[in-house]
Amino acid sequence: xxxxxxxxxxxxxxxxxxxxxxxxxxxxxxxxxxxxxxxxxxxxxxxxxxxxxxxxxxxxxxxxxxxxxxxxxxxxxxxxxxxxxxxxxxxxxxxxxxxxxxxxxxxxxxxxxxxxxxxxxxxxxxxxxxxxxxxxxxxxxxxxxxxxxxxxxxxxxxxxxxxxxxxxxxxxxxxxxxxxxxxxxxxxxxxxxxxxxxxxxxxxxxxxxxxxxxxxxxxxxxxxxxxxxxxxxxxxxxxxxxxxxxxxxxxxxxxxxxxxxxxxxxxxxxxxxxxxxxxxxxxxxxxxxxxxxxxxxxxxxxxxxxxxxxxxxxxxxxxxxxxxxxxxxxxxxxxxxxxxxxxxxxxxxxxxx
Numbered sequence: 395x396x397x398x399x400x401x402x403x404x405x406x407x408x409x410x411x412x413x414x415x416x417x418x419x420x421x422x423x424x425x426x427x428x429x430x431x432x433x434x435x436x437x438x439x440x441x442x443x444x445x446x447x448x449x450x451x452x453x454x455x456x457x458x459x460x461x462x463x464x465x466x467x468x469x470x471x472x473x474x475x476x477x478x479x480x481x482x483x484x485x486x487x488x489x490x491x492x493x494x495x496x497x498x499x500x501x502x503x504x505x506x507x508x509x510x511x512x513x514x515x516x517x518x519x520x521x522x523x524x525x526x527x528x529x530x531x532x533x534x535x536x537x538x539x540x541x542x543x544x545x546x547x548x549x550x551x552x553x554x555x556x557x558x559x560x561x562x563x564x565x566x567x568x569x570x571x572x573x574x575x576x577x578x579x580x581x582x583x584x585x586x587x588x589x590x591x592x593x594x595x596x597x598x599x600x601x602x603x604x605x606x607x608x609x610x611x612x613x614x615x616x617x618x619x620x621x622x623x624x625x626x627x628x629x630x631x632x633x634x635x636x637x638x639x640x641x642x643x644x645x646x647x648x649x650x651x652x653x654x655x656x657x658x659x660x661x662x663x664x665x666x667x668x669x670x671x672x673x674x675x676x677x678x679x680x681x682x683x684x685x686x687x688x689x690x691x692x693x694x695x696x697x698x699x700x701x702x703x704x705x706x707x708x709x710x711x712x713x714x715x716x717x718x719x720x721x722x723x724x725x726x727x728x729x730x731x732x733x734x735x736x737x738x739x740x741x742x743x744x745x746x747x
Contacts, residue, residue, distance in 0.1 A: 397739040398705040399732040400440025402475040405452035408714035411648045430463035434470040436728025442475030457490035464498035476507030476574040480528035481514040484536040500565040507574030586614030591626035596681040628705035633683030635726040653713025687730040
């Protein structure tokens with residue numbers, strides 16, 4: 395299984411810490427499509443857009459942004475990161491991503507998650523007390539839609555389907571469906587039982603943060619009869635690839651700190667991150683992927699050795715980093731980091747075979 399490297403964005407609309415001015419939503423949307431185009435040209439494997447339903451993000455309709463990205467790219471896979479499935483209609487999710495799949499000649503996929511931001515639930519009329527049950531039922535329906543058409547199905551939270559013709563279908567055999575997991579033991583176990591790929595999110599913390607997550611996931615998959623070691627796993631975290639270690643940290647820090655303070659769950663009352671704490675999170679034993687190309691290579695290989703992952707998706711530019719610096723990091727990731735990591739992982743796999 396080849397190692398894949400990609401980028402993702404939530405399209406934050408954040409005040410620039412140097413000018414005090416935020417970008418316009420139109421600017422941020424256009425920049426998002428340009429990021430996908432440069433990532434594709436640089437040889438990256440995955441481009442993701444996450445879902446938030448607030449005015450300080452432009453990603454309330456990721457499927458539309460990914461459809462635009464499909465027309466601007468040729469090879470890169472296009473994924474949600476994540477689709478907040480509990481407050482979505484799985485029928486509509488399938489229709490949207492199957493359409494992206496047709497536009498992109500089979501490059502669409504879905505990362506479905508419970509959602510750590512919960513503003514979409516009251517917005518669309520759902521009770522947060524049903525948070526876990528909504529996700530379980532809707533994931534079941536989404537998987538059933540993928541497997542068969544027409545479909546008869548009934549559940550608790552939506553009207554039943556009787557011989558429903560759900561179209562379009564995928565361009566190829568299927569659309570990959572991953573589950574986003576933030577560290578919840580129950581989420582890891584249920585994802586393993588289903589035999590679905592797992593996308594592990596790591597905001598801040600040590601490199602080893604997800605050791606138990608991986609153990610529970612693979613144990614549950616094995617117990618359910620799946621080939622646990624063959625299931626795709628990714629790490630999704632923040633990062634920036636600079637010319638040097640110092641330059642990368644100097645560029646990323648003010649924007650990342652601003653985003654953590656302003657775009658967090660409670661708007662304007664998020665995490666205050668001093669520079670020393672940020673630098674500690676960028677150290678070899680911590681999870682952030684920020685530094686020179688060689689540092690990013692070393693940390694991705696450390697992630698691979700620790701977890702056996704075969705994908706990394708990096709949220710570059712968080713907090714409204716200027717597009718010039720953002721695109722430079724994407725190009726370095728694709729041209730300087732990804733080829734080396736792919737070759738080294740392939741060599742490790744040959745040795746282990």
